[in-house]
Amino acid sequence: MLITTAPDGTEVRAMDEGRGPAVLVLHPGLDDGRSWDKVATLLAPRHRVVRLHRRQYRQDLPGPATIQQEVEHVLAAAREIDTPILLVGHSSGAVVALESLVTAPGMFAGAVLYEPPVVIGAPLGGPGGEINIRARRAIAAGRPGRALRIFIRDTVRLPAWMAFLAGVFTALSPRLRPLVPHQIDDNEALDRLGVRLDAYAGIDTPVLLLGGDRSPAHLSERLDALARVLPGAERVVLRGQGHTAHASAPAQVAATIESFATRLTG
Structure with a gap:
């Protein structure tokens, strides 16, 4: 376990395993880093894999957290790690990774960004935040599963049946239920x-943009927008995969990360 302190005095926590060039993983929403267990296990024989428990999803810290507060935790963890560091961000964790690159570009050797939901036009929460408002009402009514269903259907834009199943699973999970309000905070x-996008255009750190060909179309559109402002970025498409390839195809994700890391660090 890596434990250190952010500038504001809050404790920073991360799972820390393996030896070698460092990979710092910023997990997606509704998680604490454990969803990347399989990928971490595959990388650990040749890499030091540090999985940050993102501040937004820490139930022991006051929230909600701003993106900048999350960045402060990322940079605090990075200062405790031997360089070079490959930053890996997934979903909203990839947006935090982008902001970390903007704030401290010289701290990272490169970054792998797996489908960051960067805002490129309309808000993720809909006009006036109406999606988030409906989700908050469901949480207040004691229905976290319904709140997550609203988020997955209307923000992530997965089919209604998939959103329904995810909501039922979450409602029955003692670990996931308390994370639902944090997911809306994140959004x-x-x-x-x-x-x-203008700020990201100044990033000169090597970046690999990762996406699945079965993910919702808007995520590919957001990767396209990033590719236009990061002309040196590489693009890798995971065939037959969606937004959760870290769970469904961990070997493919680990191999992609390891190949990029090897080219960066030799």
Whole structure:
């Protein structure tokens, strides 16, 4: 376990395993880093894999967290790790990774960004945040499964049947139920950040943009927008995969990360 302190005095926590060039993983929403267990296990024989428990999803810290507060935790963890560091961000964790690159570009050897839901136009929470408002009402009514169903159907834009199943599973899970309000906090934090493509255009750190060909179309559109402002970025498409390839195809994801890391660090 890696434990250190952020500038504001809050404790930073991360799972720490393996030896070699460092890979710092920023997990997606509704998680604490454990969803990347399989990928971490595959990378650990040749890499030091540090999986940050993102501040937005820490139930022991006051929230909600801003993106900048999350970045402070990322940079605090990075200062404790031997360089070079490959930053890997998944979903909203990839947006935090982008903001970390903007804030401290010289700290990272490169970054793998797996389908970051960057705002490129309309808010993720819909006009006036109406998706988030409906999700908050469901949480207040004691229905976290319904809240997640609203989020997955209307923000992630997965089919209604998939959103329904995810909501039922979450409602029955003692680990996931308490994370649902944090997921909505996360969505609102991304919307408050707004369109940041101009800021990302200044990133000169090597970046690999990762996406699945079965993911919702809007995620590919967001990768396209990033590719236009990061002309040196590489693009890799995971065939037959969607937004959860880290779970469904961990060997493919690990191999992609390891290949990129090897080219960066030799």
